[in-house]
Amino acid sequence: MVLTLVALLVLLLGVPEISRPRPRTVNTEKGPVLLSVVARGLAQPWGMDILPDGAIVVTEKPGRLRILDRDGTLSAPLAGVPPVVDAGQGGLLDVTVDPAFARNRLLWLAYSEPASDGANSTAVARARLSTDGTTLEGVKVIFRQLPRYPGRLHFGARVVFARDGTVFVTLGERFRDSWREQAQNLRSHLGKVVRLQPDGTAPDDNPFVGRDDALPELWSYGHRNVQGAAIHPETGKLWISEHGPRGGDELNVPKPGGNYGWPLVSHGVEYSGRPVGRGNRSAPGLEDPVATWTPAIAPGGIAFYTDKAFPGWQGNLLVAGLRARAVLRLELDGESVMHEERLIADEGRRIRDVAVGPDGVVYALTDDVRDGRILRLAPGG
Known part of the structure; x- marks a missing residue:
């Protein structure tokens, strides 16, 4: 009877399962890594970030934080999360800890927001985490992607802070042929990266400010579905997956005002096997990617590694691979990828996000529907 009640609570409330596999040693090119499961039983987790005290805040796509x-x-799900459209790729997606969290306790959420007419789009809200850590207070939406459509795919939805305090938000082109053409339309948010002030307004030095034919918040365009974003620790530039x-998955360093080509060019083909556009991989006036992957790895979140815990990884870029079912470790030379290693591929799980803790330990998030996990990669083994 007790076991039946516990199972019912897990089903109704999403209470995570607490039993965890034993840690194990994983061999890598740079030495052994100790892999452990620090949380499991999550319902399709999508994004995570690290609080100043080392705790991890994590989203579950159905709308729980x-x-x-x-x-x-x-923890139990936090109260105060705004309503989301949990359909297809939509739901509660990214969470980002404000750089000044120790002072303002702000968290930033990216999610698919419902509209009264049945349409939806990516929205970004900020809210204060209550002092007892149970509730989001003062939720304020600071950005809404327009136009809205009744779709289930390609929301983008990564949020990252630049060194100057501005906020980059990545936005998908919503997938359908009739909508994705707007990735080339400077009066639309579809298929764009936008750069905002923390209050949602456009910075004066954005590349399209002052143009009547463009939205002032746009940073770059011609994107398909950007689900990874990080700031380079030395150059301060935005990198995206x-x-x-x-x-034809891509790694890009989006220039202000740059056109990244979708759906005019691609290193991949349509799902039907048809060429994308005229079948070109590049064209004059369009920016080329830093790296591409075919077959697709389905890249999720990305993070630069700068800590001493893994000395051989310093300056590397870590990429979450959904289809690759691995964390990709990329060795860089400037803006070129020189070498790739796939970590923890033998786990056989889709990796949605990756983050680095204050102690240099790496966390990887799996997006299983009923048993999403937070994995910990630590030195040794």
Whole structure:
């Protein structure tokens, strides 16, 4: 009877399962890594970030936000999360800790927001985490992607802070042929990266400010579905990972005002096997990617590694691979990828996000529907 009630609570409330596999040693090119599961039983987790005390805040796509304390305790869902459209690729997606969290306790959420007419789009809201860590207070939407459509795919939805305090938001082109053409339309948010002030207004030095034919918040365009974003620790430039169609996933360093070509060019093909556009991989006036992947890896979140815990990884870019079912470790030379290693591929799980803790430990998020996990990669083994 007790077991039946516990199972019912897990089903109704999404209470995570607490039993965890034993840690194990994973061999890598740079030495052994100790892999452990620090949380499991999450419902399709999508994004995570690290609080100043080392706790992890994590989203679940159905619309729940939780905090994993450093002692391994996973909280109940926080109150105050705004309504989301949990359909297809939509739901509660990214969470970003404000750089000044120690002072303002702000968290930033990216999610698919419902509209009264049945349409939806990517929205970004900020809210204060209550002092007891149970509630989001003062939720304020600071950005809404327009136009809205009743779709289920390609929301983009990564949020990252630049060094100057501005906020980059990545936005998908919503997938359908009749909508994706707007990735080339400067009066539309579809298929764009936008750069905002924390209050949602456009910075005066954005590349399209002052143009009647463009939205002032746009930073770059011609994107398909950007689900990874990180700031380079030395240059301060934004790097992004982007889903291609059938093949042709991309790593880009978006220039202000740059056109990244979708759907005019691609290194992949349509899901039907047809060429994308005229079948060109590049064209004059369009920016080429830093790297591409065919077959597709389905890249999720990305993070630069700068800590000393893994000395051989310093300056590397870590990429979450959904289809690759691995964390990709990329060795860089400037803006060129010189070498790739796929980590923890033998776990056989789709990796949605990756983050680096204050102690240099790496966390990887799997997006299983009923048993999403937070994995911990630590030195040794």
